[in-house]
Amino acid sequence: MLEATVEPGSRSQSVKPWSKLTTALMVFTLCLASTAAAVLLFNMQSKVDLRHTLRQLAVEKAAIHLVGHHNPSRNNSIEWKDDGDQTHSQGGLKLKRNEIVIPRHGLYFVYSQASFHVNCLTSDAEEGLPQPLVHLSHIVQRWSDTFGKDDEDSYQTILHSLRTACQ
Numbered sequence: 001m002l003e004a005t006v007e008p009g010s011r012s013q014s015v016k017p018w019s020k021l022t023t024a025l026m027v028f029t030l031c032l033a034s035t036a037a038a039v040l041l042f043n044m045q046s047k048v049d050l051r052h053t054l055r056q057l058a059v060e061k062a063a064i065h066l067v068g069h070h071n072p073s074r075n076n077s078i079e080w081k082d083d084g085d086q087t088h089s090q091g092g093l094k095l096k097r098n099e100i101v102i103p104r105h106g107l108y109f110v111y112s113q114a115s116f117h118v119n120c121l122t123s124d125a126e127e128g129l130p131q132p133l134v135h136l137s138h139i140v141q142r143w144s145d146t147f148g149k150d151d152e153d154s155y156q157t158i159l160h161s162l163r164t165a166c167q
Contacts, residue, residue, distance in 0.1 A: 062091025120166035
């Protein structure tokens with residue numbers, strides 16, 4: 001209940017107490033504002049956690065740099081070397097049986113670059129005959145024991161490139 005004093009000589013004013021509807025609307029608005037604040041705080045915390053995870057990934061980079069060497073005994077691939085001047089490995093990545101082994105589960109950004117050195121000059125080229133085309137391919141495949149057996153069908157291609165040289 002609200003009380004009002006009326007001074008003598010002035011008109012009387014009527015002061016109405018808050019209605020139940022007004023009170024309910026005020027409580028609803030306060031609950032809505034509290035819920036919005038809680039959601040905002042939760043979203044800010046989620047963004048902080050995501051930033052922390054991405055920062056941790058950047059700090060704990062797993063990387064490997066290998067050098068390829070032509071080995072005539074390999075039919076479909078080159079032989080990878082990890083013991084050269086420009087090679088390095090960090091984050092637990094290792095070269096085993098000409099494959100990169102990733103020792104633990106996680107999020108990895110896979111990219112690859114292959115540079116080819118091809119000699120296009122042949123004895124036929126000197127006589128003005130067309131030079132033979134050389135097809136160069138670069139394939140990166142992924143294998144996991146969750147794919148099935150340890151055979152060629154268990155590999156999944158994740159990167160593929162094909163170029164032709166000596167045109």
